[in-house]
Amino acid sequence: MSTRRGSWADDEKSVSYIEDLSLRGRIAHFTWTWFTLTMSTGGISNLLHAQPHTFTGLTTIGKIIFIAFIVMLVFNFTMITTRFVQNPGSLKSSLTHPTESLFFPCMWLSLAVLLMNIQAFGVPSSGPWLVTALRVLFWIYVACTLIVAIGHYHALFTGVTHVSIHSMTPSWVLPVFPVMLSGSIASSIASSQPYEERLPIIVAGVSCQGLGFLISLIMMALFLGRLMVDGLPAPKLRPGMFMAVGPPSFTALALIGMSNSIPQGYGYFGEHPMAMDVLQALALFFSIFLWSFALFFFGIALVACVEGYEELYWGLVCWAFVFPNTGFAIATINIGNQLNSEGIKWVGSIMTILLVAVWLINLGMQVRAIYNRTMLWPGKDEDRDELRQKKV
Template sequence: MAFESTTPSLATNGSIHRNRGIRDVIEHFTPVWFSVNMGTGVVSALLHSYPYGGNSIILNGFATAFFFLNLVLFCIFLTLTICRYVMFPRLWGLMLRHPVQSLYIGCFPMGAVTLINSGLTLGYQYWNWGGTTFLYTLWGLWWLDTFVSFLCCFGLVYVMITQHEHSMATFTSAWLLPIVTVIVGSSSGQLLAAALIPHSLSNAALTTTFAAFMVILGISLSLMVLTLYLRRLFIEGLPDAGAVLSSFLPLGPCGQAGYSLLLAGNNFVAILPKGNGEVLSDELAGRVLNIICFFCAFVLWCLTIWWLACAVFAVIYTVSVGHKLIFKLPFWGIVFPNGVGAILTIQLATAMDSAVFRVLGACYAAAVMALWLLLAVPTAIQVYDKRIFISPCVLEEKEKLRIQFEIARQEPSDLRLDREK
């Protein structure tokens, strides 16, 4: 069944008004929306782990409110996404072939992971929801999310290689999105493994080991991409004003991988020694691995701070030369990377019992929460008047069809002129 759309073409610069129908909104509902889940979920995590307040019921109450808000948003976004590809099946292939929109598919499993994390840390551990059954349900959902994450990490990278056209000038850090899915999933796995230790040491060991594999794979690939991205910055300069906020995306793999490694180190201490192998049966195995994980996490925190400074300077420079940052939905992509950077800082404060890191983490977390509010207001306004529902791949397709129609309409008149001559 075909559905018509009232969407204006690129020629009208996307001027959209409130009388757009629900079909048009669904047609323009893109995977970028799941970055809102990522940002909302990381705010919930920051409220729960905030270094001051003594794990108060007030902070955890707000964290729980953000969890339920995130859950409602995720259900809405998932429903609209399913409707989009059922009503407009051609858009799936069109979206996959788009060199930018397809990358945001990775936001889906990462947004889901934030729900699993909050369900564990808030629901199961703080509010004591559901008991062991709820814990194992979350564990099963994590394995499902892990499967989707690997599909993104390998499948989307394959699509990028075989279907997309790339150049160094158009290279942005958004290339990290398919890869970082396994890093985000790894931290969730380590949280679940820690919760599983009292119930099943074998399941905890399996989860810890597999999550460690995920983070090592993800950060290795991410550092390769970041090397290419740094080369792009040296040769081509900063991204244009419309993409300059993507400069914050490198914080994501560095911060999240560091957090995952800290959790892995703690789990290794609790699980090892184990078995009769030459390495893992040693009494010092867990402590040695914990120290290695801490050192690697600190190195990644240093990289996080460096990329944060680069991103801030990039935004300041872009604004100083007269460019305006016009709000768009992809702006939400900066909340989660900064959020995981704040979480890593807070976890390092705990690991080192450092007042300096505790203050830095608290300030960073507060800034991320303020950033969430700063983006939530224009998002709500543009959702109300429907300006925010714009799919670049759909608009580009409609523009191509319009040009083809204009060419076809001019051809008969050209033939008539030839006959008259």
């Protein structure tokens, strides 16, 4: 056994460096946080599909990233299942750990992104069976994520996974994020559904999106209060501040998408033909309102990360640089499409280029972290015991 030091946080420098740790020992530290990788990769493929400015091969690139996303998702499920099978009791431990448990919803978020990508890349090349399958999966997803959100917050409220308000980060929004993304799924799949099925999906999507966004508003108020009282989080945690960009961004893109999928002349909209135009206009202007809200949190997170860059090192939380901002970029593109503004569309395209670059950098840094044993290693991951003892 030997000890190795690197440019990491002080609370991790004392961890022993075990040269002969087995593969099984490394898998034991495979956490729910790994699903931030699939969230981000699926978000990039979805973002490429939404591009207003295309070129030959862009669709192919998007499909390749989508396939890579599926491979990563299967890998994540295989590895975390292996961890739980090889280490009895680790599933319960992961769901009650005050830090790791907050990332359990990332698995559900990855499934939401999967459904949106299937709509984008699968439905145009498949028969009506896939449209039906997506509809069934949507309703299952809504039911499951609503139960998960209620159960997860109940665990937080009752102290099963105790957390302190002084350690509050935007990750507290994650338990309700999956049910909120039901609205984003609805905005994606509704346009391909039959009229008689489309309206219930849109109503459910608006309801879930509203639930998630309102809960996120409460959490963001707590987060701002925490910043005012206790200051910025530690530099290594500051990338997580970008999570606050997600709720307003995904709400904006969901509202525009659902308003554009309204079944014209059917049901309520057959009896009130003017309602469709009114709702589309409201969705657009409320989305612009939300876009500036997202921009504010983006700026706060960016300045905080730049200020602490000397102490910033790569961890899975750095995937927050990507996933929330893919929603921000898609919302920008959707607003540009609605206003028919080339300037706004180009802003969305530039954001896409930057996000793809950050995604590639993160991929390289994650491979490097695994090789350097600063991930999947005792005391290095979100399951470490000192986080449980500190109850942060």
